[in-house]
Amino acid sequence: MYEHTYPAKRFQITLDFIEKHLSKSDKILDLGISNPLSNQMLDRGFRVRNTQGEDLDEDFSALLKNDYNVLTAFEIFEHLLNPYTVLKQCSADKIILSVPLRLWFSPAYRSKTDMRDRHYHEFERWQFDWLIEKAGYRIVDRQEWTNPVRKLGIRPLLRFFTPRYYMVYAEKIKG
Template sequence: MDVIARAGRGMTRGQEFRTVVDGAWSADPAHRMRWEMSLAFVAASEAISLPVQAGLDIGDRTPMTAMLEAHFGCRFDTTSVDLDTEPLNVATRYPVVTAFEVIEHLYNPLHLLLQIRAALDPAPSSRLFLSTPARKPGFLQSPDHFHEMPRRSLEALLSRSGFEVVRCAEFGIRSPLFCLRGVRPLLRCIFEKIRIYELAARR
């Protein structure tokens, strides 16, 4: 896999708050747990009939993209534009869009969310599945994250961009063995949670 600095898996080379998506990043056990938990949340949706015609995974292609394709039975497109400022320029409207751990890397997440809303198929069953880290104490926040939003702020952002919450959940991404490595790992196990949403475009 090419080493490309992206905005949470979708941006340009060499910018602060951008994650490098490469083999080492993909091999992190926390990512595998996050992908599996996220897919379980997606699979529990009652809105989308399988298979679907097409999907869009915001950011670079990762192993999670392949997992989504296997579940939904279709090809998932990915993105390669500046998610803060550029249009998605998609060629179709999608019944399902996913944005996993993207918005915390962006300076302007509202722009991306408005672009996603425009890219969603207008059918009432169309869904955006979005996840982002729950807000942690400052000393535990990732240096790659421009912001980690409190739940109230995040849900205000989602509402402002024209989405309504269908379901939400939180889950941890660290194994029990990781938690026993010391005080800081234990604190990360306590505070490091992923908040995930199933969202419908407000009509």
């Protein structure tokens, strides 16, 4: 069904999930600078505005604008020290978020060359759900998928069966 190359598989699953839950009239704020996935969202007719690379742990100005009703963040929250505050500051009625899941057989990702490219969090499903619910959202749909790698060994074999990514669609609880 999906091409089994990274990131094509992840992009296709994400785009299908977006199309399942959002309409073309939604105004989306996508956390992170413009990227191939946000460009594909634009190509499919979605109204997307990206943040500009500001440190979202320190600068909430993009979140405080009221020109969006959907917040998307694809593999962003694991890089933030405080994703809860980001969710509390946003004004979106709907969110679609994805994160890499914590894998018991692999350490958290940490780039040796880029100090900003590290994971402060690799969530378990229940932790990510709890974060979203504590921020005032009701989870409507979830999806997870594997990310096999073409290498030999026990860990690469486990990646064929163990979900690596987790995505959630949630709506703000009114009241």
